[in-house]
Amino acid sequence: MASEVTHTAATFADHLPVLQILVPFIAAPLTVLIGSRALAWPIAFVSSAIAAVIAFALLMKTMGGEVISYHLGGWAPPLGIEYRVDAANAFVLLLVCAISTIVLPFARTSVAAEIPKRQHTLFYTAYLLCFAGLLGVAVTGDAFNVFVFLEISSLSTYVLIAQGSYRDKRALTAAFDYLMMGTIGATFFVIGIGLLYMATGTLNMADIADRIAEQGSNRTVRSAFAFIVVGIGLKVAIYPLHLWLPNSYTFAPSAVTAFLAATATKVAIYVLMRFVFSVFRPDFSFANNTLEFIIIPFAILAMFAASFIAIFQSDFKRMLAYSSIAQIGYILLGIGFLTQTGLTAGISHLFNHGITKAALFMGVGALVLRTGSSFYSRLEGAGRTMPWTSAAVVIGGLSLIGVPGTAGFISKWVLVQAALEKGWWPVALLIVASSLLAVIYVWRVIETLYLKPATGDAATATEAPASMLIPLWIMAAACIYFGFDTQITIGASQTAAQGLLAGAVGMAH
Amino acid sequence: MFEEFTWEFIVGHLNYWLFIVLMMTGLYIVVARSNLVKKLVGLNIFQVSVFMLYISMGKITGGTAPIFPTDMKVDPGVTYSNPLPHVLILTAIVVGIATTSLALALIVRIREEYNTIDEAGILEIESTICRAENQLHGEAMGGRA
Amino acid sequence: MDTGTAILLSILVPFAAVFGNLILRNNPNARDGMTLVAAVLTFLLVLRILANEGNGTSETYTLFSILPGIDIAFNVEPLGLMFAIIASGLWILTHLYGIGYMRGNDEKHHTRFFACFAFAISSVMGIAFSANMFTLFLFYEALTISTYPLVAHKGTPEAIKGARTYLGILIGTSIGLQLVAVVWTFTITGTLDFTRGGILEGHIAGPMVAVLLGLYAFGIGKAALMPFHRWLPAAMVAPTPVSALLHAVAVVKAGVFTMLKVGIYIFGIDFLASSGASVWLMWLAAFSIVAASVVAMTKDNLKARLAYSTISQLSYITLGMALATSMGALGGGMHIATHAMGKITLFMCAGSIYVATHKTEISQMTGLGRRMPITFAAFLIGALSIIGLPPFAGSWSKWLLVVGAADASQWVMIAVLMVSSLLNVAYLMPVVARGFFLPNPDPDAEAATRADEATRTVREANVLVWAPPAVTALGCVFLFFYASEIQTFLSPIVAAN
The missing domain is CATH 1.10.287.3510 (Helix Hairpins)
Incomplete structure (x- = not known):
């Protein structure tokens, strides 16, 4: 049929959406097939860098509000699988790729120190699979495809976390717990998709959206929504579903934590947004009520409860893990506002918090490398022996608090603005109040690094190697840079928010 | 209902x-x-x-296996x-x-x-580790929350 | 050099000095010399701006835009220019004093100290020249963060505790209240530019005006309005040069300066007066003035007494804004200058005494005046200026505040100002009196001889420590005679649009 020809992508540039995933996806088995320990890291790095370039190109294309619809294998949706790139997921893609490309050089040193040599090749294979899976989740427009990619990334995540067992055996149980909960979450998600398929007879997200709009809300659609929100919620670590997170982040290898904290939960949040806004549409009142009466209260609870727990930790890494749960609360809160400004805040915080946490977890990784531990008592006085690492940690910490001039401030500003626009006074006050809790837990670290007399390992520690410092400082510099230049972050977030609020514009082309 | x-x-x-x-x-x-x-x-x-x-x-209901005949003459x-x-x-x-x-x-x-695959046993071992860590490092609470 | 470049440089030069300090950390003389050059350069740059703009308001120089409607932008207006002149001018003196103090006192971590100091000055310049509330907020927070290491400088448990209080209250109020106020202002008006006559009129009405003003007033924790004043005494654990410049001039004045800016350029004096939103603030400021003075009398530690005195004096300025009259605002503005001059003198004297004798309590200072005449003479002049006696600078700003209160028909406020002057006498003069006149109050004869012996051997510490307070003391006299110039200089801020 002649009309099908038009669906077939013609130029190289048209194939970008699929190349985005294919590059790391092919690189992953390649590392195993080549089997060379020396080549594993270069392959991972190069493929990640190529993916970053592609992601950047995609974002530039979609920044203006254009939507790219790529038909896998030339099969037109809704029957074929559609990859759909708009400003929102191009932004997420770029975040994932950029973080990965910057974390990898760091990982090389960190992994060499934390994981035995024989595992290195397979480590990078798992890493690449996880990376490809995350990209796939973000890029695909097919509901079942989301599940498949989600499981690819999750399974490799469990493996990556378990690699921490060479430092602390609790990584194994952390990975196992996460596997149990993650699988239950993914299965819930797949039940939700099944129910949606029953109700609509299609798996293409845009198509599902159209059909739900036609038939309105019914019991099947509502229960599908519930299953999907809970399933994805587990991956997001929405407050009461966060139990897997602290141990996983604490015991995973430093590089893995830095990568996952900055990307995995963020991608999951994106999926949540995609389903809530593009599939179920904002006018689906059930979704609205869920957001307003379930997600928002839990988000606020997370902001306080998790921050509060973070204050009392004696382990830097675990403290950051709890702070992540709290910060996810901010993002969900922004989404829950269901307004243009709120969504902009949520999406930009997704990015800003991503880079902030990447910087901080890399900082922890560098400290762990030199002092052998992330407990505060072992890090006392490291500010003098490891000035560059510590300074970067301070910058990351300030961004976590949301001090003006850092990336964290920008999204917090927009978030407060969104709350005030809605006239939600108390919420605005709660947002700033919970930032004050962040001041406390960040300041404990700063006092530990600078004001305590150097004892033990930190006193004799030397500055981290350049291979760690450079990625760390790129992230720290990004925390400052995006505190001033908001063109990319806020610009893309606004376009993305517009796109999401308008709902999927039906089937593209 | x-x-x-x-x-x-x-x-x-x-x-x-x-x-x-x-x-x-x-x-x-x-x-x-x-x-x-x-x-x-x-x-x-x-x-x-x-x-x-x-x-x-x-x-x-009443459906058969979705296999088309080889001659592709599908009976509607x-x-x-x-x-x-x-x-x-x-x-x-x-x-x-x-x-x-x-x-x-x-x-x-x-x-x-x-040395065990029993959750209770594992938890016990881990809480022992946590207690030791807390004694060593903690000034406040901590450990497996 | 055009004004825009000069503004930018006046922020960047101290900022560059931060890195200069870090680079030259192994060569103390070069490092301190470099900072001195930077300080002089900054001062000259500010004078250049003064020569360019006089007391006019310059155009706005936008550096770049952060969000739509929110820019990093600078301009010059009389109040900010005055603040910049004071801060940069006193930086030179304080730096010299700081060198003498740090070396004379064998303090540690000189590089960190001077680097953070320079960073703080850079932030102050940013605050002084901010053209909108966002820019101001940015530098306001930078000032908090950069002064934290100075407060925690000694690293002792009590220094860390004091620094925690310092940071906790300042960050707590600024993020918890001021940020909300700023975002709220932006949400209802769509702008944050400092505009003559205010930007809020017509966008907000009724009791909400008072609520917003409250968010600002308490949110500007650096103004040390009660009950958010605890950080100031807590910050006195810092080395004295820090207390002198930062807690008599830069930090606290940044607070009241922000307060005046908000009152004059965000709310607008007329809007404040017509809405009556600031009446409660006026009473609170009056309470702060009296209460802090009373507390000051109970303190034996000289720096703590001065700290409470500062809290009291800062509320004069808040009061000037809250009176919502032109004279009140002018008086508040002028009090920034006169109090800065007086209080820095007092603090530097306290440091001078500490370096020479290591004494911190007033009760131990008996008879020291005769051994350290210059220090104590400077202290006397500073104290008289704070009290508000002619021919010292403080008298004029207090006079303007009284006139402002009369304009607003707030007779109680006039009474408060008078009572406060009396209280000032009561807590400042004993220090001088003890130093000069009390010979030997110690009942224990043997101990008395020893104390006397110790006192007799005391002499003025090195010249870098006693000369700066002498200079600022002279400044107090000088300002008295040029008060009308300052008043004329500031008058545009309250002129009708």
């Missing part, structure tokens, strides 16, 4: 009842058993329930079952197998490190 629960409704949704029973059985095992392998079995039952849901979803009077859910669940089964094998591998490693 209960008037629709007629006998026919209940029998007509037999596959869903099965699905629900299996799913709950699986979840219950995951939560209630402390042996890690048994937990995993529970997880598998839980996943299988979803396979059931999908497979039964594809069945159309024949109803075919929907093959798509079956295909989907093939993927899900593969994912399930991968999950199971990974979990088993983890259990092996846990057995090596902890």
Whole structure:
């Protein structure tokens, strides 16, 4: 049929959406097939860098509000699988790729120190699979495809976390717990998709959206929504579903934590947004009520409860893990506002918090490398022996608090603005109040690094190697840079928010 | 809302009842058993329930296997079952197998490190470690929260 | 050099000095010399701006835009220019004093100290020249963060505790209240530019005006309005040069400066007066003035007494804004200058005494005046200026505040100002009196001889420590005679649009 020809992508540039995933996806088995320990890291790095370039190109294309619809294998949706790139997921893609490309050089040193040599090749294979899976989740427009990619990334995540067992055996149980909960979450998600398929007879997200709009809300659609929100919620670590997170982040290898904290939960949040806004549409009142009466209260609870727990930790890494749960609360809160400004805040915080946490977890990784531990008592006085690492940690910490001039401030500003626009006074006050809790837990670290007399390992520690410092400082510099230049972050977030609020514009082309 | 629960409704949704029973059985095992392998079995039952849901979803009353005759002369009077859910669940089964094998591998490693695959025992060992760490490092609370 | 470049440089030069300090950390003389050059350069740059703009308001120089409607932008207006002149001018003196103090006192971590100091000055310049509330907020927070290491400088448990209080209250109020106020202002008006006559009129009405003003007033924790004043005494654990410049001039003045800016350029004096939103603030400021003075009398530690005196004096300025009259605002503005001059003198004297004798309690200072005449003379002049006696600078700003209160028909406020002057006498003069006149109050004869012996051997510490307070003391006299110039200089801020 002649009309099908038009669906077939013609130029190289048209194939970008699929190349985005294919590059790391092919690189992953390649590392195993080549089997060379020396080549594993270069392959991972190069493929990640190529993916970053592609992601950047995609974002530039979609920044203006254009939507790219790529038909896998030339099969037109809704029957074929559609990859759909708009400003929102191009932004997420770029975040994932950029973080990965910057974390990898760091990982090389960190992994060499934390994981035995024989595992290195397979480590990078798992890493690449996880990376490809995350990209796939973000890029695909097919509901079942989301599940498949989600499981690819999750399974490799469990493996990556378990690699921490060479430092602390609790990584194994952390990975196992996460596997149990993650699988239950993914299965819930797949039940939700099944129910949606029953109700609509299609798996293409845009198509599902159209059909739900036609038939309105019914019991099947509502229960599908519930299953999907809970399933994805587990991956997001929405407050009461966060139990897997602290141990996983604490015991995973430093590089893995830095990568996952900055990307995995963020991608999951994106999926949540995609389903809530593009599939179920904002006018689906059930979704609205869920957001307003379930997600928002839990988000606020997370902001306080998790921050509060973070204050009392004696382990830097675990403290950051709890702070992540709290910060996810901010993002969900922004989404829950269901307004243009709120969504902009949520999406930009997704990015800003991503880079902030990447910087901080890399900082922890560098400290762990030199002092052998992330407990505060072992890090006392490291500010003098490891000035560059510590300074970067301070910058990351300030961004976590949301001090003006850092990336964290920008999204917090927009978030407060969104709350005030809605006239939600108390919420605005709660947002700033919970930032004050962040001041406390960040300041404990700063006092530990600078004001305590150097004892033990930190006193004799030397500055981290350049291979760690450079990625760390790129992230720290990004925390400052995006505190001033908001063109990319806020610009893309606004376009993305517009796109999401308008709902999927039906089937593209 | 209960008037629709007629006998026919209940029998007509037999596959869903099965699905629900299996799913709950699986979840219950995951939560209630402390042996890690048994937990995993529970997880598998839980996943299988979803396979059931999908497979039964594809069945159309009076439908036959969705195989076209070789000469491609499709009789418009024949109803075919929907093959798509079956295909989907093939993927899900593969994912399930991968999950199971990974979990088993983890259990092996846990057995090596902890000398037990009983959750209670593992928790006890971990809380001992946590207590030791807290004594060493903690000025406040901490450990496995 | 055009004004825009000069503004930018006046922020960047101290900022560059931060890195200069870090680079030259192994060569103390070069490092301190470099900072001195930077300080002089900054001062000259500010004078250049003064020569360019006089007391006019310059155009706005936008550096770049952060969000739509929110820019990093600078401009010059009389109040900010005055603040910049004071801060940069006193930086030179304080730096010299700081060198003498740090070396004379064998303090540690000189590089960190001077680097953070320079960073703080850079932030102050940013605050002084901010053209909108966002820019101001940015530098306001930078000032908090950069002064934290100075407060925690000694690293002792009590220094860390004091620094925690310092940071906790300042960050707590600024993020918890001020940020909300700023975002709220932006949400209802769509702009944050400092505009003559205010930007809020017509966008907000009724009791909400008072609520917003409250968010600002308490949110500007650096103004030390009660009950958010605890950080100031807590910050006195810092080395004295820090207390002198930062807690008599830069930090606290940044607070009241922000307060005046908000009152004059965000709310607008007329809007404040017509809405009556600031009446409660006026009473609170009056309470702060009296209460802090009373507390000051109970303190034996000289720096703590001065700290409470500062809290009291800062509320004069808040009061000037809250009176919502032109004279009140002018008086508040002028009090920034006169109090800065007086209080820095007092603090530097306290440091001078500490370096020479290591004494911190007033009761131990008996008879020291005769051994350290210059220090104590400077202290006397500073004290008289704070009290508000002619011919010292403080008298004029107090006079303007009284006139402002009369304009607003707030007779109680006039009474408060008078009572406060009396209280000032009561807590400042004993220090001088003890130093000069009390010979030997110690009842224990043997101990008395020893104390006397110790006192007799005391002499003025090195010249870098006693000369700066002498200079600022002279400044107090000088300002008295040029008060009308300052008043004329500031008058545009309250002129009708």
